[in-house]
Amino acid sequence: MNLPLQYKNFEYEALPSPTSIRLLRPVHIQKTPEAASINGVPLLQFVLEPSEHNDRPLYDALSYTWENPKPVRHGLPDEYVTQHKHVIAVNGRLLYITRNLYEALYRLQEPCRLSEDIDKRYQPWNKTRLIQAGEEGSLTLVMRCLEQGADHACQDKFGETALHYAAENGYPEIVKALLFAGAQPTTLDNSNRDPLACCIARKRRRWDETREILRNWVSQRGDNSHSEASTHGRGVSLWIDAICINQDDIAERNSQVAMMSQIYGSARCVVAWLGEEDDTTNAAFNCLSNIPQPVLQPTKVLARSYRNSYTRYCDHQRGKVLDINDRPHNIAMSVADVQSVINLFTRTWFSRTWVIQEATLAKDIYMICGSFHFEWSSIFALLFMLFGESASNDILSNGGPTAKFGKAGPGAQILTLFAIRSRNALMSRDATNARKSFLETDTVNPLCHQLSLLALFLLTWDFAVSDPRDKVFALLNVSGCSEGLTADYSKSIAEVFTEMAMILLRAEGYNKAYDLNGTMLDELEPLELLSFIQKPRAPRWKKSPMVPAFNVQLVSTRIYDDRYNAAGGRQAGISNPQAGILKVDISIVDTIAEVEEYPPEEGYRRIKNNDTIGLWLMIVSRLSPTYHSGESRIGAFWKTLASEHLKKSNRPDSAERYVQNMVLQWVAEHRRKDSIERHTDLCKIVEELLNADSSDLFLSISELINSNKGPMGKGWEMGTEERLFRWGLVRYMRGRCLMRTQLGYLAISSKDARPKDFVVIIAGGRTPFILRQSSNNQFTFIGEAYVHGIMYGEWLERQDCNFQPVEIR
Known part of the structure; x- marks a missing residue:
């Protein structure tokens, strides 16, 4: 059909009804x-x-x-x-x-693009991909196989064709598609049954509708209503x-x-469009096409070949010289192959907020990248069954801090997509395969259900949007409850984010998230949102410090953890929160006396900086030799820097040793880089601090002062766990400083903290916070804090502890 072309801009006509x-x-x-x-x-x-x-x-x-x-x-x-x-x-x-x-x-x-071997047989039942698709009920995959020239007459070990399986499982749309493609309804299996007999014998799903299609096929051939369904x-x-x-x-x-x-x-x-192909897409296509389907319980040999591929890729990333195109024995994918799938899975489609809704609500997902077509089920098999979720997160994540609930970090949003789809689309093939793979059953655990809006919102923090308001609007149709919110584009960004922030601060209702087996992963608590208020460059729309920049990735790992209980048994009392104003009860602990000068360098270079650790040690040297907890001040310092690692490690002493080794190695490097006078002054401080330390050091103090090599020169080597600790410390300290309070507490909090700012406990809060007083009973929020010695309710045991109502703006 040719329409007369008018060289005028297209104009919309109003939709005829609200449901159009x-x-x-x-x-x-x-x-x-x-x-x-x-x-x-x-x-x-x-x-x-x-x-x-x-x-x-x-x-x-x-x-x-x-x-x-x-x-x-x-x-x-x-x-x-x-x-x-x-x-x-x-x-x-x-x-x-x-x-x-x-x-x-x-x-x-x-x-x-045609597959090189579309009729490849998969063991143990000798099924083709078309037969598997017909049995699984995937109309999308059936269409794709037919497009690529799949032979619909192929029979498996039992003599059944794709039409047999579609008929006996009650999939009328697939039966129609196969019939229009030329599949014969008279083909008999090894038991002399045609597809109609299989349908009547099994009576599954929409079997009666399927039966009528097969019975009336001769008259149905004149109906081409589904003939257009042969293409995407x-x-x-x-x-x-x-x-x-x-x-x-x-x-x-x-x-x-x-x-x-x-x-x-x-x-x-x-239909998920991932963009035009590049020079690595073909390799990714070949890797995913070679995965046998379905991979519910891969053999040990198969799984090991993919884990070995992951290990080899990690070796290459650490600097080991390897032929990236080589695929040795017991290696399923070369380094270049692994990089090709990373390039595919980190395309922006996977990290777009609207995709959460589109992928969750879809009956099926059909992925296209240039001329290549990918199966969603193959991606699931590679990431979860062959590499494993932890390894997949390691190779996809860019190292940024995670927000909440999920293990996936920024860059690994594809893992979060699968997690949401397996919960919110319980009957999808993804969810079914996940249960069969991980639980060896298709039974749905009643606890593993649709996530609340608040849980979903925090789980998907790292997803991106063009319009910041869509961080909220894109999730309303996916969550169990909209919390009274509606998609209203007449509202400003500030209005939408402030409304969402006030709901998150209260955290009312059911906001738990469970694993597929019913194990609780986490839940959202009142006031927990305060730990998400970090201070990158403030967006233009941002008016209130109490409203996080929801459309910006977190700067640093949150201090919040449900192991902490700074407020003891004191319950949160949030009084009628207004837009951007939080009314709570606080107990003032102390004021900031000294804050580390934040260095110009970020990341690991900050830790390696000649001045950083020296500044830390100077702050510690001004504390009382005996800390509030009864330990030495240097012992408090070890634990403060190791606090993030201590929350997760089963070996608390190892984290402190890591900090010690890091400081000692830095002192040795300082000797080589700085003047003798400055190094001597530093060593006096270190000697004074370490003399009070009861822990066993790798080096004696005299060796430390005179060493040019530090612990590394005495046979100590940095292992994998310590490397992870150091990178964790880098993420934890990003945007944060070490500081000392007037009463002699050691703390870590936002680099925006200043001397005379208040350290407070908010009723119901897991951690202390830093506030800045603006007027009587009114404060500005600065950030959450780790304050060594009051993280577990110790402050509330004091007789002079009292709470007062204030406004935080």
């Missing part, structure tokens, strides 16, 4: 010299028309990123900035869309947010966002 949506249908244009083109490239043409829920054709929902599909390094040019528009024709008029969306639509008009995006209609919603109409935008669960839940599948 628009669907985009491709128009296939004959490639002739007269066909419309842009710079020699044929103009993509579409029809956009409204559709009602009760009379809606088959459609796919396209999921993609509005901006660059790959991470862009800071300072480098971005060819996908939203100002760079491409043109398509919609209803005969011109519509300008982003480059990434244009590339997705262009690719969807092309035939997909090629003939079938599409729902695309940027095109199907009038983005300039706020009322329509609000209404359509509220319907997202219906839109994605009704789609045949979600």
Whole structure:
């Protein structure tokens, strides 16, 4: 069908009803010299028309990123900035869309890349991928296999075809698709049963509907209502947010966002566009295509070959010289292969907040990267069954601090997507396979259910958005309860974030998260949100210090931990929180006397800096020789720096030893780098501090002062656990300083803390906090704190401990 082309901008017409949506249908244009083109490239043409829920054709929902599909390094040019528009024709008029969306639509008009061995047999039952897809009920995968030329006549060890399995399991849409593709309903299995007999014998799911389709196949052949279902995006209609919603109409935008669960839940599948391929995509495709399906309980040999691949990749990352393309015996993937899947899984699609909703609500997910097509189930098998979740997080995460609930750090958001889908889409293949794999049962644990909005919000902290308000709006259709929030784009960012912050501070309702086996992972507590208030560069919209920058990754590892109990049994009393104002009861502990001067260098270079540890030791030297807890001041220092590690380690003494070794090694390096006079002065301080330390040091003090090599020169080596400790310390101290209070406590808190700021206990709080007084009974929030000696309720045991109501703004 050729529509007359008008060189005018496309204009939206109002939707006919509140339940209407628009669907985009491709128009296939004959490639002739007269066909419309842009710079020699044929103009993509579409029809956009409204559709009602009760009379809606088959459609796919396209999921993609509005901006660059790959991470862009800071300072480098971005060819996908939203100002760079491409043109398509919609209803005969011109519509300008982003480059990434244009590339997705262009690719969807092309035939997909054929698999080299689409009819490969998988043991032990000799099934092809098409047979497996028919048995699993994946219409999406059946379509893909048929597109790639899969032989629908293939029979497994029992003589059954894909049509047999689709029929006996009651999947009428798959039965229709296979019949239209040419599958024979008269083929007999080893028990002389045709697909109809299998259907009637099993009586599963929608078996009666399936039975009628098979019985009436001759008359059904005239009905081509499902003939368009043989392709993804090629003939079938599409729902695309940027095109199907009038983005300039706020009322329509609000209404359509509220319907997202219906839109994605009704789609045949979600087509995930990951962007154009690069020079590593082919390798990733080959790696994922070679994974046997399904991998519910991989053999020890198979699992070991993938774990060995992970170990070899880690060796390469640590500097070991290896041939990155070599694949030795018992190694499933080369270093280059592992890097190729990392490049694929860290594309921006996986870290986009809207994807959470799209992936969770989807019946099935079909992934496309350039001309390559990927199976969601293969990705699950690689990350969880073959590498394992912990190893997958190690190779994908960029080392940033995690927010809450999940093990996945920034960069490993794909693991979080699987975690949410396995809980919120309990009947999906992902969830079913996860239960069968990890629990060896398909029984749903009643505790492992849909996450609350608050739990979901914190779990997905590291996901990104273009519009900050979507950090909240994109989750409303996925969570169990909306907490009274609605998607309203007439509200400012500050209004949306402040409203969400006040709900999080109260943390009312059920906010627990459980593992698949029913083990509780964590829960959200009142006031816990205060530990998320960290201070990177303040966004322009930010008005209240009490409202976190929800759209910015955490700067440092949170101090909060449910092992701490600074407020003892004192319950939280949050009085009618207003916008950006928190009314609570506090007990003033002390004031800050000295704060470490924050160095210009961040990361590990800060710890290696000539001045950092020297400044720390100077602060410690001004404490009383005997600390409040009865230990030495240097002992308190070891524990303060090791506090984050101590929360998780089964060997508390090891963390303190790590700190000691780090300080001692630094002193030796200081001797080589600095003047003799300065080094002598430093050593006097160190000697004074260490003389009071009862722990056994790796070096004697005299050896330490005169050593050029430190512990490393005496045979001590830094092991893997210590390396992890040091990097953990780097993340923990990022944006934070060591400080001393007037009463002689040692603390770690925000670098924004200043002398005379107050150290307080907030009723119901797990940790102490730093506040700055602005007027009588009014304070500004600075940050959470670790204060050695009052983390477990010791302050409340004092007779002079009392609480007073204040406002924190």
